[in-house]
Amino acid sequence: MSNQQKHVPASALIFLKLLAQNNNRDWFNAHKEQFIEQQTYIEAFAGLLLAELNTHDVIETLSGKKSLYRIYRDTRFSTDKTPYKGGWSGNFKRATKLRRGGYYFHIEPGNNFVGGGFRNPNAADLKLIRNDIAFDDAPLRNILQSESFISTFNVLQGEQLKTVPQGFDANNAGIDLLRYKQFLLIRKFTDEEVLSSSFLKEASRTFKNMRPFFDYMSSVLTTDINGLEI
Numbered sequence: 001m002s003n004q005q006k007h008v009p010a011s012a013l014i015f016l017k018l019l020a021q022n023n024n025r026d027w028f029n030a031h032k033e034q035f036i037e038q039q040t041y042i043e044a045f046a047g048l049l050l051a052e053l054n055t056h057d058v059i060e061t062l063s064g065k066k067s068l069y070r071i072y073r074d075t076r077f078s079t080d081k082t083p084y085k086g087g088w089s090g091n092f093k094r095a096t097k098l099r100r101g102g103y104y105f106h107i108e109p110g111n112n113f114v115g116g117g118f119r120n121p122n123a124a125d126l127k128l129i130r131n132d133i134a135f136d137d138a139p140l141r142n143i144l145q146s147e148s149f150i151s152t153f154n155v156l157q158g159e160q161l162k163t164v165p166q167g168f169d170a171n172n173a174g175i176d177l178l179r180y181k182q183f184l185l186i187r188k189f190t191d192e193e194v195l196s197s198s199f200l201k202e203a204s205r206t207f208k209n210m211r212p213f214f215d216y217m218s219s220v221l222t223t224d225i226n227g228l229e230i
Contacts, residue, residue, distance in 0.1 A: 007197050012038045023082040042088045052204035058095040101214045103207045112194045114206045115186040132220045137174025143212045152209040158182030
């Protein structure tokens with residue numbers, strides 16, 4: 001991927017479509033060189049995206065290549081025994097001092113998205129988040145109701161409890177937010193958008209629009225109710 005070609009090439013999606021039709025080891029091994037070539041393009045794109053991210057956040061991931069997940073599926077505990085994933089995906093880790101919260105991208109025909117958030121906060125972190133929401137839901141709600149958030153992500157996503165979380169009041173003003181077990185921000189892209197020259201900037205802008213949410217979460221997870229570091 002040259003400096004002039006700062007986008008995902010159509011050949012990458014074409015390969016993934018062929019892989020979806022031939023998800024077996026014999027076909028993959030016969031087309032291994034094609035896979036390596038296309039993955040090189042994705043690694044280069046991820047590197048450009050990492051450079052964009054580092055202009056507005058502090059990222060620990062060292063390279064685009066390091067951000068990528070393997071395309072090989074772990075079938076040991078899955079009923080789906082197809083050996084390969086349907087797309088390329090990668091994760092950029094924020095600096096440890098910011099209590100993580102990751103940036104994620106996924107490129108797959110018909111299922112492209114850029115996302116981030118907290119997929120599986122541990123029990124202690126989830127309690128800190130819920131305690132803050134229960135005390136005052138306005139800071140998080142203001143972020144979720146902001147124009148930039150709605151235009152980019154529409155709504156907060158993630159698994160939710162159907163009942164009131166233990167230890168919290170069902171009449172609390174933030175009860176709808178207290179039910180969340182995951183806190184995910186997702187923006188979907190069409191294949192055409194992924195292949196366009198503007199995708200790099202749009203993906204970066206999407207990540208940047210997560211920052212108010214991440215800044216809120218970092219504050220909640222690193223300081224107590226009096227603003228002192230924990």
